[in-house]
Amino acid sequence: MNTIAIILVVGLTLFTIGLSVFSRRFTRTTADFYLAGRKVGSFANASAISGDYLSAASFLGVAGAIYASGLDGIWYAAGFAGGFMLVVLFIASPLRRFGEYTVADFAFGRFGSSRIRLITVIAVLLTSLFYMAPQMYGAGTTWQVLVGQGIFGLDAYTSGVIVVAAIIAFYVSVGGMKGTTMNQIFQFWWLAFAMILVVVFAFGNGFGYPSELEAASREPIVNTKAYTVAELTTPDANGVTPYDKAAEVMTAEEMATVDEFIASNAEGKTPIAFYASNKLHPEREMLFNEPGHRYNGFDQFSMVLALVLGTAGLPHILNRYYTNPSGKAARRSTFWVLMFIGVFYIGSTIAGLAGLSIIREYLAGGGTLNAASVHGLLTKPDQLMPALGEILGGQWLMGIVSAGAFAAMFSTVGGLLIAAASALGHDVYEKYINKDASEAKRVAFGKTAVLAFAGVALLIGLAIPYFGLDQAYPALIAMMVTWAFSVGASAFVPMLLTGIWWKGTTEKGATAGMVVGLIGAVTIIFLNILQQLGTIGHEGVLGFVGSLTYPVLFTFPLGLATIIIVSKLDGQLPKNVDHIWMRIHGTASERHEKQYGLDKVGSMFAKGK
Amino acid sequence: MGDTTTHAPATLSADGRQIQHGDHIDTIESVDTVFRAQRKLSFTYGAIFFAVTLGVPASSVWWTAWYSVEILGGFTANYLFVGLFYFVFLWVMAWTYAKQADRLDERLLAMADDIATGTMNGGVRS
Structure with a gap:
């Protein structure tokens, strides 16, 4: 039993709950619950966005993917970071200037129909569920390494999933967006601290980047x-x-x-x-410092596009932009996010490479780990970070790293629960079910939605090993996150880009594009899963479609083309399209905010409204 | 097609071509000026970003020296760029874009004031 490590994780959990209870005093309205009162400054918001964004996939999955796949694994780091360029260039500032609560609000405000709002809600819920799955799987696998045994007669994996789901459900429903924001800021800095410590300890252990890379690339992966x-x-x-x-x-x-x-x-x-064989250049050996371990020529492009476009389609990230006090602050936040996560991902690339020799030498020297291994390699690469922490710094570093892993899950699932709750609470309940609901009733509904989605996340976490998905994919956490990216990129990004930058987009065009992108992406992902599980073969049209690991290369252009073609054929612009355009791109609101100082950052914890 | 101004923070004027926030008024002419300048900036940076980002996998597929020749220890040019310099590229892009967009905002805010004032005084510019 890793007593010290477990105490550190419990300490982090108690601190998280304490922050939420503290924030509860300041969560009275729906703007507080969903948007932290729109008073989050650039640096704080960048920290919160980074905490929201850096999930188990980033903390456990990226290092694990690099450990298992070398250069192809690094694309997760580069692509996850690159996605924010699209956000800062095309989406952040106009979205904030539009000034609503959720992505569904934008769709309704821009195109003026309940139909597109409800389709957006469905897409938000599906994307959130796809993103929750790897977080819950990460909870189970980290518990396996950290605790090594279950509670109440359950196995270790199931115990991890249940405990994490229960904690997140509690702290999000109590603290709302303010509590979640405070937690995400703290959790991001804890994550960064843990990653930096692992890298520093690796260098202290004699790691040399160029020489280690050279050694790792002498033999095939x-x-x-x-x-x-x-x-x-x-x-x-x-x-x-x-x-x-x-x-x-x-x-x-x-x-x-x-x-x-x-x-x-x-x-x-x-x-x-x-x-391993080389999928990109089959005539070459599959070396660590060359591409081809995971992706053939087609997937090299579709993987990059999935990650780059997918970031701009993550509802829990887009919702965070509404918490900025101004469009300029939204842009500045994104720059800081790129700085924070860039440094973090460079650390991941080092940790992934360092793990190869450190774990092999440790096991060869007679060392033992809770994580399973064969031939000096972990059989689950997603367990690299806690295993590396244990080897390099004993229980203390393992505890810090494991607490970081749980922090990554808490912060991301927290953001997803808020996004899902706001989709149901704000976009459905307040708009269609009970328009006259009091603030107290609205907040109560939001909290109930949080609890319901935490229950769904729990079931998904338990279903992954039940259906054998953990055996079907190497580095499963990173893989599952790209599914969420693919759904977001296919459903939202074409609608957002055309909605913001092409005045001629019509409601019918946007709706058709969203439906085509969403159904296309979800269908291809499920066919790929069925193929990996052996349910369908590789032959015929079904086999070809099922072999597409990342559907974005097809579904994004398909969604975009659908919007353009249907809009051209339809031609019915909203009757107030000029007014909408002035809201997205106009400056009157900003001049007004600037004149009266409304664009300045305020305190999230001011009692008065 | 429905009117989508339910949540708008300002009111639509009678002619449907103005939006007012306090003393500040936007006209469709001023907004178009702002939009065109912002679009040029964003799409120029976007083109550079996608050229570089998609250039890397393209080089991985077709440029042997890029992915197979070690230039520093075990670093190939491909590994060095994706593992380190790509992040630096993103930081430089984001910083210069944010700075230029801020300057553009300032210029356009003042320009919009001028245009709106002209409109308010009856001097419509189109």
């Missing part, structure tokens, strides 16, 4: 995967079995364990290690 007895001995199209491939890499002693597993004809799976 080694994959790990678990197989049943039948799978191990079944040859592929070239007559080679996974067992044969393992024999090329694993030592005689390691192969003896595999032989024993086969001889026993046991149930379940055993992990093996084997050389």
Whole structure:
């Protein structure tokens, strides 16, 4: 039992709850609950956006993806950061200037129909659910490494998922956006602190970036995967079995364990290690410092586009821009976000590479970890960060890193719960179900929605191992996050870009584009999952569509083209389109705010309204 | 098509071509001026951003020296750019864009005041 590490995690959790209880005193109106009173300054908002954005995928998944895939894994870091350029260039300032609560509000305000607002709500909920899934999976796997055992008779994974879902549900429903914002600011700086510590300890352990990269790239990348007895001995199209491939890499002693597993004809799976092939340049060995481990030529482009476009389509991030006091502050916030997350991701790239040699040497020296391993490699790369913390700094660093992992999950799921709650509470309940609801009733509905979505997140977390998804994908956390990015990029970004920058966009065009993008992305993702699970094959049209790991390269242009074509055919602009245009791009509001000092940052904790 | 001004922070004038916030008035002419300048700035930066961002995977596919020749320890040009210099590129882009956009805002705010004042005084500029 990692007692010190667990105490640190419990301490972080109690502090998180304390901040929410403190913030509760200042959450009286829906503007407080959903937008923190629109008084969050650039630096604070940048910290909160970074905390909101840096999820388990960034803290656990990026380093794990680099550890497992080398250069192709680094694209997660670069793409996650690059997405904010699109936000700052095209969306941040106009969205804030429009001045509403949610993305659905923008859709309604820009196009003037309840239909598009409700479709936006559905897209927000779907994107949020796709994004919650990897956070909950991260909760379970981190608990496995940190605690190593379950509570109340449950297994370790299930315990982690339940505990994290319960804590987040409590602190978000109590603290609302103010409490969540304060927590996200604190949690981002904790994350950054944990990442910097791991990097500093790695360098202290003798890590040299160019030389370590050179050493890691001398031999091909080694994959790990678990197989049943039948799978191990079944040859592929070239007559080679996974067992044969393992024999090329694993030592005689390691192969003896595999032989024993086969001889026993046991149930379940055993992990093996084997050389990876190069998907981009098949004639070359798959080296750590070259592209091709995860992506072929097509996916090299679609992956980059999914991440870059997806950031601009994440509702919990876009909602945060409404908390800025002005359009200029929104732009400035984004610059700081890029600085913060850029430094963080550079740290991730170092941690991912450093983990290779540090873990191999530690295990070769007789060290043991709660995380499973084979041939000196973790079988779940997503467990790299806490394992690295344990090796480099004992329980203290493991505790700081694990607390960072939980902080990443808390802050992101917190933001997602607020986004989902505001979609249901603000966009549906207040607009259609109970228009005359008192502020108290509105806030109460928002809190109920938070609790309901936390329950859904819990179920999704438990369903992942049940359906075998954790076995179907390497570095599952980062993979699942790109699904959320794909849904957001396909559903929202074409609508936002055309809505903001093309006056000729009509309601029918925007609605059709959103529906096409949303259904297209969700369909392709589910076909890909079914293909990975072996439910559908690789043949025919269905097989081709299912092989598209990142649908954005098809679904984004499809959504965009649909909007343009349908808008041109439709031609019915909102009758007040000039007024809407003046709201998005006009300056009267900003001149007014500037004259009366309304563009200045205020205190989130002022009692008066 | 419905009127979507339910949440608008200001009122629509009778001719439907003005928006007022306190003493400040926007006309469609002033907004178009602001919009065109902002669009030019954003789309110029956007073109540079996408050219560089999509240029990297393109080089990974077609430029052998980019992805296979080690130039510093184990660093290939590809690894060095994606792992480090791409972030620096983003910081420089975001900083210069934010600065230029701020300056543009200031200029356009003053210009919009001039145009609106002209309009209020009856001097419509179109």
